[in-house]
Every structure is written in structure tokens, then in C-alpha cells.
Amino acid sequence: MVFLRSExxxxxxxxxxxxxxxxxxxxxxxHELARLWWWTRVEPDWxxxxxxxxxxxxxxxxxxxxxxxxx
Amino acid sequence: xxxxxxxxxxxxxxxxxxxxAEVAAALGIAEDDVAGSYRRLHASHALVLQPGTxxxxxxNPFSAVATxxxxxxxxxxxxxxxxxxxxxxxxxxxxxxVVSSACPDCGEPLELEVRDGKLVDGADLLVHFVVPxxxxxxxxxxx
Numbered sequence: 001m002v003f004l005r006s007e008x009x010x011x012x013x014x015x016x017x018x019x020x021x022x023x024x025x026x027x028x029x030x031h032e033l034a035r036l037w038w039w040t041r042v043e044p045d046w047x048x049x050x051x052x053x054x055x056x057x058x059x060x061x062x063x064x065x066x067x068x069x070x071x
Numbered sequence: 072x073x074x075x076x077x078x079x080x081x082x083x084x085x086x087x088x089x090x091x092a093e094v095a096a097a098l099g100i101a102e103d104d105v106a107g108s109y110r111r112l113h114a115s116h117a118l119v120l121q122p123g124t125x126x127x128x129x130x131n132p133f134s135a136v137a138t139x140x141x142x143x144x145x146x147x148x149x150x151x152x153x154x155x156x157x158x159x160x161x162x163x164x165x166x167x168x169v170v171s172s173a174c175p176d177c178g179e180p181l182e183l184e185v186r187d188g189k190l191v192d193g194a195d196l197l198v199h200f201v202v203p204x205x206x207x208x209x210x211x212x213x214x
Contacts, residue, residue, distance in 0.1 A: 001153040001154040001155045001198060001199065001200050001201075001214070002153070002154055002172075002174075002175050002198070002199060003154045003157075003170075003172050003174065003181050003183070003193070003196045003197070003198055004174050004175065004176060004196065004197045004198070004199060005174045005176070005177065005179060005181070005196065005197070006197060007197065009174050009176035009177060009197075010176070010197055010199055012176045013175050013176040013199075014199075014201075016176075019201055021199075022199060022200045022201040022202060022203065023199070023200045023203075024197055024198065024199045024200075025197075025198050025200075026194065026195060026196070026197065026198065027154075027158070027183055027190060027193050027194055027195070027196040027197070027198055028190055028194035028195070029198075030154060030155060030158055030198045031158045031185065031190040031194070033155065034132075034155055034156075034158035034159040034162050035158075035162045035188070037155070037159060037162075038131075038132050038156075038159035038160075038162045038163040039162050039163065039165075041079070041131070041132065041159070041163040042079050042080070042083050042163050042164065044076055044080065045076075046075075046076060046079075048115070048117060058204070066203070067200075067203045067204065068203075068204050069203075069204055069205055070204045070205055070207075071205060
């Protein structure tokens with residue numbers, strides 16, 4: 001996952017690498033996702049999330065549909 | 072504290088990923104046992120080892136090796152594995168942070184700043200996921 005300047009830069013980057021488009025979001029939305037996803041990661045009592053718990057975080061941000069299915 | 076949480080605590084404290092021998096010495100247990108734990112943690116995606124070794128490559132969201140995503144947070148400079156992890160480091164450390172990256176199309180430096188839990192700079196940048204979620208762990212370094 002990368003930061004890009006704009007849709008125009010994304011299009012050129014995908015074309016140059018021969019990749020199909022995946023999914024895009026703003027850095028602001030990624031920041032929300034990062035806070036939910038990583039907030040407890042270095043806490044001493046951290047435990048792994050279940051796939052359902054991780055999926056719930058994606059759902060909470062409206063990241064639904066086949067692209068965002070973890071399993 | 073288990074091996075996994077001890078490794079994370081050591082990394083956050085020192086900025087270096089401990090080798091199995093260091094953890095073994097700290098805990099008074101056999102290095103082979105710690106190496107086995109590292110392999111199990113790798114298999115369960117709790118950390119990522121360099122291929123064929125017990126050398127840590129990723130303690131997500133942190134990278135133990137240099138990457139194009141640099142993060143200043145908590146008085147230290149870190150490397151992140153990707154855009155998501157870059158914003159994850161200030162989140163995981165519960166602190167402010169500045170992310171320095173670059174547009175992979177044009178190479179232009181990009182900077183984002185997290186302050187008081189808000190993304191105050193770089194919020195309008197675009198983020199792209201090439202790999203669908205169910206394939207993230209097929210090749211986590213590429214993802």
C-alpha cells in the first residue's frame with residue numbers, strides 16, 4: 001500500500017507496472033483505519049484478533065465488498 | 072509476558088529487533104526454543120521473518136529493515152512496511168508522528184503529520200491497495 005499524489009499519478013503508476021486497479025482511499029480514511037487496526041499492537045496484554053474481529057474493523061469503516069473480504 | 076510481546080517491547084524500547092539468542096539470554100531459556108517460537112509466530116502472522124532465517128523483518132506496523140516509509144514518532148525514527156503501517160506507528164505508540172514517504176509514480180517526497188490523534192497534514196493524499204484483502208498474506212512484503 002502506497003501514498004500517491006493524485007488519481008493521475010495512480011493511473012500512471014498502475015499502467016507502468018501493468019497492474020489492475022485495486023482499491024483507493026484518502027490518507028484521512030487510512031488514518032482512521034490505522035488507529036483502529038494498530039492501537040493495541042504494542043500493549044503488553046495484546047492478543048491476536050480473530051478474522052471476524054478484523055473484518056468488523058473494515059466493516060466499521062465501510063470497507064465492504066469482495067475486495068475487503070479477509071477470508 | 073510471552074515471547075511475542077517481549078520481542079515487541081524490546082523493539083519499541085531499543086529500535087532493534089532482538090535475535091533469538093538475545094531473548095533466550097534474557098529469559099534463561101534455550102535459543103532453539105526461542106527460534107522455534109519465532110517460526111511459529113511467523114506462521115501465525117504475528118511477526119515476519121526474513122525467508123529461511125530467524126531474523127525478524129517485520130513487527131507490523133514496524134519494519135526492522137529500511138523502507139521508503141519513514142516515521143518519526145516517540146522520539147525515534149522508524150521504518151514502516153507500507154502506507155497503512157506508516158500511519159499505524161503513531162497509533163500503536165499513542166503519540167504524534169511525521170511520516171515521510173514518496174509518490175511511487177513521480178518520486179515527489181510526501182509528508183503526513185499526525186498530531187493529537189488527527190491527521191493534520193497529508194490528509195488529502197491518495198492511498199492505493201493493489202492486493203485484495205484475502206491475498207494480503209500471500210506475499211506480505213509485496214502487499
